[in-house]
Amino acid sequence: MPHLHAPLAIDPDNPYNLRPGDLEPVYSPLPPIRHDDVVIEDDGNDSSSETSSDLLPDLGCMHYKRNVKVQCFDCQQWYPCRHCHDQAHDLPFPHALNRKKTKNMLCMICQTPQPAAEICINCNEYAAWYFCSICKLWDNDPTHRIxxxxxxxxxxxxxxxxxxxxxxxxxxxxxxxxxxxxxxxxxxxxxxxxxxxxxxxxxxxxxxxxxxxxxxxxxxCFRDLMSVTYKCPVCGKSAVNMEIEWRPTSQTTNSVQPPPAARRPREVYINCNDCHSRTWTPFHWLGLKCQRCDSYN
Structure with missing residues (x-):
């Protein structure tokens, strides 16, 4: 059974368990600059006047844009989001952040720890464009629909x-x-x-x-899979509509001369991966056609 850990004890002198660096804001990565449809990554050494360093970075992390950090209920440590927490290497014990148990947030605009909410109780700034009080999710990207x-x-x-x-x-x-x-x-x-x-x-x-x-x-993953096969990796059925592909296969098998009759059985018994029918079908070395759904799978 997995080891269960109770929440760490609260220090009355440091009720929010703030560590050195927790009050420092963190930022979401800047998008690359585009010049004439050519993407230019900012390496920090570009002296031109138009670089990503001229843009105002958004508070947040590589996963979310947001104005707050969150405190894990179990380890009491602060991170920009649950993904940053789960990927951290300095956790006191192995665990994942339970976002629905999250109680506190840290406003990175005014550096004020406080109960999780939509608006900061100190500076009255919105923590994010979208806030869910159930999932404790903040997302400050207005282009995201959630x-x-x-x-x-x-x-x-x-x-x-x-x-x-x-x-x-x-x-x-x-x-x-x-x-x-x-x-x-x-x-x-x-x-x-x-x-x-x-x-x-x-x-x-x-x-x-x-x-x-x-x-x-x-x-x-689906796009990567379709570049090498058309089959579902779980059940072997066609993962896309293959009707257009089967038509030229049928035309080819009808036009290509089959082996001499003495070297082939006239019919073979097949089990179709797509419709699960078991039928007798004429043997052809290019493919065996299901007599029910016309599939070659």
Missing amino acids: YHCPSCGICRVGEGLGKDYIHCPRCNVCLTINTFEGHKCIERATEGDCPLCLVVLFDSRTPVVAMPCGHYMHGD
Whole structure:
């Protein structure tokens, strides 16, 4: 069983457990400068007048833009976000930040520790453009559209339920409206890991793709997979509509001369990966065609 750790004791002289450097603000990385569609990375040595150093950096980290740091409920240490916490090497014991248990935030504008909220109690500045009091999520990028799904229990990227997403209670995931009707339900399908990168899918910050078979994977992983194969890595079914690809395969098998009859069985018994039908089909060395769904998978 995993080791459970109680929250560290609170020092009455330092109730927010502030360490040296905690009051120092941290910033989100600046975007690269573009000149004539050429990306120029700022190495800090550019003496030209137009560099990323001329831009005002946003408070935050590489994961989020936000005006606050968060305090982990368990180890009482301060970090820009839960991802920065989980990637840190100086944790007093192995654990992940439970964002829903987060109690305190540190305003990086006025360096005031305080209870987690949308507005700083000292300088009255907003902690972020978006704030969820349930997930303790702050995001100060106005281009991001975020909503809280009460069924998922977490915040999702999108305009909101009924606007561009619908929650599927069986899959326990929010799906885009245009893919909801045609998706195949698999109970709690996103509560496992991505079959390619083995990172958990449910609370992923990157888009998740639903394949026709009902299995899910990260969008980036899906694109990488499609560059080498068309099959779902879990069940072997076609992960995309292959109808256009099967047509030239059928034309080729009909036009290419088959082996002499003496060297081939007239028919073979196959099990189709796509429709799971078992049928007899004419043997051809280029491919075996399912007699039910016309697939060559």
